[in-house]
Every structure is written in C-alpha cells, then in structure tokens.
Amino acid sequence: xxxxxxxxxxxxxxxxxRERFSIPKDAIRKGFQHLAEYxxxxxxxxxxxxxxxxxxxxxxxxxxAGEAVRRFFFDLTGNxxxxxxxxxxxEDEECIRHLFRVAASLDSLVLxxxxxxxxxxxxxxxxxxxxxxxxxxxxxxxRAIATGKRVRTETRIAWSAVSVSYxxxxxxxxxxxxxxxxxxxxxxxxxxxxxxxxxxVSHGAKKLYIANRHMEKAEDFAARFxxxxxxxERAMEKAEDVDVVVTSTGAPHYVVKAWETxxxxxxxxxxxxxFIDIAVPRDVDPEVEEIKGVKLFNIDAxxxxxxxxxxxxxxxxxxxxxxVEEEIVSIEKRFQYLSCRPLMALLSERCERIRCREMxxxxxxxxxxxxxxxxxVDHMTRMIVRKILRTPMMKLNASAGTADxxxxxxxxxxxxxxxxxxxxxxxxxxxxxxRYAQQ
Numbered sequence: 001x002x003x004x005x006x007x008x009x010x011x012x013x014x015x016x017x018r019e020r021f022s023i024p025k026d027a028i029r030k031g032f033q034h035l036a037e038y039x040x041x042x043x044x045x046x047x048x049x050x051x052x053x054x055x056x057x058x059x060x061x062x063x064x065a066g067e068a069v070r071r072f073f074f075d076l077t078g079n080x081x082x083x084x085x086x087x088x089x090x091e092d093e094e095c096i097r098h099l100f101r102v103a104a105s106l107d108s109l110v111l112x113x114x115x116x117x118x119x120x121x122x123x124x125x126x127x128x129x130x131x132x133x134x135x136x137x138x139x140x141x142x143r144a145i146a147t148g149k150r151v152r153t154e155t156r157i158a159w160s161a162v163s164v165s166y167x168x169x170x171x172x173x174x175x176x177x178x179x180x181x182x183x184x185x186x187x188x189x190x191x192x193x194x195x196x197x198x199x200x201v202s203h204g205a206k207k208l209y210i211a212n213r214h215m216e217k218a219e220d221f222a223a224r225f226x227x228x229x230x231x232x233e234r235a236m237e238k239a240e241d242v243d244v245v246v247t248s249t250g251a252p253h254y255v256v257k258a259w260e261t262x263x264x265x266x267x268x269x270x271x272x273x274x275f276i277d278i279a280v281p282r283d284v285d286p287e288v289e290e291i292k293g294v295k296l297f298n299i300d301a302x303x304x305x306x307x308x309x310x311x312x313x314x315x316x317x318x319x320x321x322x323x324v325e326e327e328i329v330s331i332e333k334r335f336q337y338l339s340c341r342p343l344m345a346l347l348s349e350r351c352e353r354i355r356c357r358e359m360x361x362x363x364x365x366x367x368x369x370x371x372x373x374x375x376x377v378d379h380m381t382r383m384i385v386r387k388i389l390r391t392p393m394m395k396l397n398a399s400a401g402t403a404d405x406x407x408x409x410x411x412x413x414x415x416x417x418x419x420x421x422x423x424x425x426x427x428x429x430x431x432x433x434x435r436y437a438q439q
Contacts, residue, residue: 003095003136006069006087007047007054010109013086021077023048025126031076032130040068043137046076047102047123049116051109053077056099058136066091096140096331100324103148105157112157112313117148135341139334147327154323157316160309165195167305168276169203171297172244175274183207185230185239187255188248189214189221192278196246197225209242211235212249236260240267244274247283255279258287265293278302340400343409344393346418351385 008021028046035041043058055073059065066089074080090098101107103120124141127133133141152158160170169179176182184205186193189212197208208227212218218229230238236256239245249255256275265273270293277284277298289296359381363374392412399408412418 002059002065003057003092003140004059004066004069004089005054005056005095005098006066006073006089007052008083008086008088009052009054009107011107012088013083017083017086018051018053020079020081021053021083022050023053023076027076027078028126029130031072032127032132035072035130035132038068038072040065041072043134044072044132045123045127045137045141047120049119052102054102056095056137056140058134093328093332096328097324099140099144100147100327101321103144104151104320104324105148106151106317106320106324110162111310111317112162114152114158117145117152120148121145136335140331143327143331147324150327151320151323155316155319157313157320160312162306162310162313163195164278164299164302164306165192166199167302167309168196168246168278168297169199171276171302171305172200172274173203175272175295176243178204179206180204181206182243183209183241184244184246185209185211185235185242186246186248187211187232187235187283188250188279189217190248190250193246193248194221196248196276196278197221197227200246201225207242209235209238211238236264239264239273242273244276246276246278248278249283250279251283252281254285255283256285256288258285258291261285261288261291261294265291268293276302340396340405340409343412343418344396347389347393347412347416350416350418351389355381355385 008018010018013021023046028048031046032044035044040060041057042060045056047054047056053073055069055076057069057072059068069089098107099120103117105112105114105116108116120141124133124137124145127137127141172182173179179200182205184200184207186197186208189210197210200208208222208225209230210218210222210225210227211230211232212221213232215229215231218232221227222229245256247255256277272293272295275284275288275294275296277296280299282298284296284298286296286298288294359378362377363369369377396408396412399405
C-alpha cells in the first residue's frame with residue numbers, strides 16, 4: 001500500500017493556472033468510471049476547489065505508481081501543458097499530514113476558514129458514489145473529517161472575523177448585541193457590498209435597503225437579498241429609519257457629509273446610528289464621527305480588527321497543529337495493520353475456494369447425506385480451515401509494522417502461492433481482487 005497526494009494550490013500556482021487545472025464534477029465522475037485502466041491506481045479521491053486541485057490515491061508499491069497518479073490528474077483536467085513547477089507530491093505520512101492540515105483549514109488561503117471541511121466531505125462523497133475508494137481512503141477520509149471537526153471544536157481558530165466585510169458585521173453586533181431587529185442601508189452594489197450583505201443576512205439583519213447610482217443594479221442587488229432598492233439621491237432620507245449605514249462605493253468624494261448627518265440625527269431624536277465605511281477613498285466625511293450619537297468605523301479600523309483576529313487565529317493554529325499530529329500518530333497505528341490485510345484476505349479466499357471444491361466432490365460421493373448432515377459437514381470443514389489458518393494469520397498480523405513484516409509476507413506468498421492471485425491478470429481483474437481483499 002502506498003499513499004500519494006498530487007496537486008497544486010494557491011501557494012504553488014497563480015490563479016490562471018489553477019483555473020486551467022480545475023476539475024469539474026462531471027469529469028471526476030467519468031474519471032472514476034475508468035479508474036481500473038490505470039494499472040497502479042487502486043483508490044482515489046479528487047478534491048477540486050477555487051484554491052486547489054488534488055488527487056489522493058492508494059497505489060501499488062511500485063516505482064511507477066506516482067506516474068499513474070500524474071496521468072490520472074492530467075486526464076481529468078484535459079490539459080497536458082507542462083506545469084511541473086507548480087505541482088507537489090506528498091507520500092505516505094506526508095500525504096496524511098497534508099490532508100489533515102487541509103481539513104483543519106491550516107492550509108487554506110484564509111487560516112481557519114470553514115468552507116474547506118465541507119468541500120473535503122463533498123469530494124469524499126463523490127468518490128464513494130463512484131466506487132473509487134476502499135478500506136484505506138475510507139479510513140483516511142473519515143479520520144481527516146473527524147480531525148477537521150475536532151480542530152473547530154477544541155480551538156478558536158474559526159471564531160474571529162478575518163475579512164473586512166465580516167469584521168464590519170462583527171462591529172455592528174458588538175454595538176447592538178444582535179442584528180435580529182436591525183435594518184441596514186448599503187451604499188454601493190459591488191463585491192465588497194455584496195459580501196457585507198451576505199454576512200448581515202446570515203446574522204439575522206431584519207431589513208436591507210440598497211442605494212446605487214444605477215437604479216437597476218440596486219434593484220437586482222436588493223432582489224437577491226430580499227431587500228429594497230432606494231434612489232441614491234434620497235438615500236439619506238431612508239437613513240432616518242435604519243440602525244447601520246454601510247458605504248462601499250467608488251465615488252471620488254464624500255457620499256455622506258457632516259452637515260446632512262447633523263440634520264439626520266436631529267430627525268432621529270437621539271437614536272444612535274453606526275456608519276461602517278469600507279470604501280477607498282472614504283465615503284464618509286471624518287467629521288461625522290464628532291456628531292453626538294454617531295459611531296464611525298472606516299477601513300483602517302476594520303483592517304486593524306482583522307489583523308488582531310488573524311493573530312488570534314495564528315495562535316490557535318499552534319494547538320490545531322498539535323491535534324493534527326496527534327491524529328496522524330493514531331491513524332498510522334491503525335494503518336500498520338492494513339498492509340497485511342489484503343494478503344490475509346487473499347489467503348482466506350484461496351482456502352475457501354479449496355474447501356468449497358472439496359465439499360462439492362464429497363457431495364457427489366455421499367448423495368445419501370441429509371440436509372442437516374450436509375450442514376454439519378460444511379460447518380466442520382469451515383472450522384478446520386479457520387483453525388489451520390489461525391496461527392499463520394496471527395503471526396502475519398503481529399509482524400505488521402515491524403522489521404519481520406516483509407519476511408512473513410514473502411513467506412506466505414511463497415508457501416500458499418498467493419502471487420498467482422494478487423499479481424497476475426488484467427488491470428481490471430487486479431482491481432476487483434484488491435477490492436475483495438480490502439473488504
């Protein structure tokens with residue numbers, strides 16, 4: 001058994017390369033249908049996101065196994081350009097470590113982000129659906145997913161905001177306690193405004209009002225978030241009724257001016273108002289901060305929050321890394337016994353076929369046996385085979401992971417002629433035998 005991960009990610013490849021080597025789900029499904037055509041590939045899981053394309057594989061213990069994974073990767077992407085400088089390959093323990101760090105969001109573009117764990121789950125589910133996994137990758141991915149969950153449960157790596165838009169929402173929550181009864185006015189309809197709207201809605205904001213110089217953009221934005229579009233020129237009138245104003249336009253001048261904010265606060269009769277200015281250049285006149293009842297946060301304040309939170313995540317990542325290493329030790333202890341399982345299963349299979357063949361011969365010579373007597377003979381022969389195999393099986397199992405493992409494996413193969421079962425036949429036949437053995 002040999003574990004390999006081959007791929008590229010945001011650390012090794014620019015976005016244009018990652019885009020060309022992204023692997024659609026349909027291509028993954030088709031690839032799994034032809035997995036048996038790759039002689040040394042026994043199991044596979046494909047993880048493809050906007051930041052990474054990776055193949056996790058179990059291969060035969062062969063010097064050319066890595067090349068089989070490489071061919072599978074390029075066949076899936078439909079691209080054969082030379083990208084050697086962007087690829088990485090990790091084997092055995094380093095493969096396990098890489099997957100566990102990915103699932104724990106320690107290898108993500110944004111440390112501690114939560115999306116990657118669900119993406120790992122989806123990749124594994126797709127491989128299961130395509131019958132591309134067996135004992136080894138089933139064991140590995142179950143433990144990887146459990147490790148990711150453990151990291152999120154036992155550390156605070158995902159607790160704090162590490163994006164400007166999310167930090168803006170966190171600041172609003174700090175002031176109001178909850179956003180369940182809050183309404184928000186958003187100036188702008190760009191990507192940053194959209195991300196902020198997503199966070200606001202996910203945190204329960206009651207009502208969104210969208211103001212943009214192009215009314216059709218405001219209406220489209222509002223429709224997607226169940227909000228209401230308002231004319232840009234009259235947006236400050238709507239601010240009389242909201243709790244938070246978020247500004248994210250590309251205007252070269254102040255969109256919110258001090259004089260109109262003073263008038264607005266008079267109309268609000270002292271009710272507090274929070275301005276969150278995430279635009280560069282700034283949308284809100286800095287003098288607004290001096291007005292009674294107003295709280296103003298600009299991009300510098302938000303980025304300071306993000307920097308503080310990122311430092312917190314880095315500290316939590318130390319504990320997360322400790323958890324990952326602990327889980328690696330645990331799964332390696334389990335894996336050390338798997339190396340002998342296929343051979344033990346093949347030995348059992350061969351002995352069972354011999355027993356069944358001899359039972360058929362006996363039945364033709366003893367036709368007078370009753371059904372009950374036949375069952376008794378069948379049970380007796382099963383027990384004889386099991387007791388004969390018990391000692392060699394125990395010896396083989398005890399040798400797993402020790403210096404004697406290779407000796408016992410070779411001895412079993414030679415004594416029981418197991419080479420003719422596991423190492424001959426077509427690629428497809430070998431795959432079927434491997435699947436049977438792993439069960």
